[in-house]
Amino acid sequence: AQTVTQSQPEMSVQEAETVTLSCTYDTSENNYYLFWYKQPPSRQMILVIRQEAYKQQNATENRFSVNFQKAAKSFSLKISDSQLGDTAMYFCAFVPWGGGSRLTFGEGTQLTVNP
């Protein structure tokens, strides 16, 4: 079974600054995907970024980037130049490659961007 842990229930950052959200996971799988999803108050879950475990290069999407450390089973999200619209709950999620495709989510981190 897989577990995903987000140890920061809440974080805040000033607009235009950089913030890093932490995520660790535990699995015996060698091939898998990791994701960060964002859930604003509208409750729509939005995919922010994905990482394939077999890729050593860290994924980036505009202001969002990850630090993927496979050996340490760590997958943090860095948000640069934070914007008010980044205020949301952020979930780290894991899915193994191939069958059994349920997403396993962390507990979430509530990020507030202050003006």
Place this chain on the structure above:
Amino acid sequence: GAGVSQSPSNKVTEKGKDVELRCDPISGHTALYWYRQSLGQGLEFLIYFQGNSAPDKSGLPSDRFSAERTGGSVSTLTIQRTQQEDSAVYLCASSLQQGLGEQYFGPGTRLTVT
């Protein structure tokens, strides 16, 4: 194209009543998933469909919960004899193919059992 849609957006029902929640996945997505998001419980998996079959329904919390999918498209989650602990947001997601990456979520149905 259109994303995942769910209806109703909100549902208030009395304890003991049956409810049906509907999910329309993204066209062409063969895999469909139901999750439940409760306060203090986080996001929990309920069931997933590959086509019209449900290889994994291990997350359904009791036999009051059932789901079906028809035509490889629309799915309905039915909760019979609702209880107050069923109050939650029910999220549906779809993906292009089983186990090959990201799932795209609908806006959810907020169920309140009074």
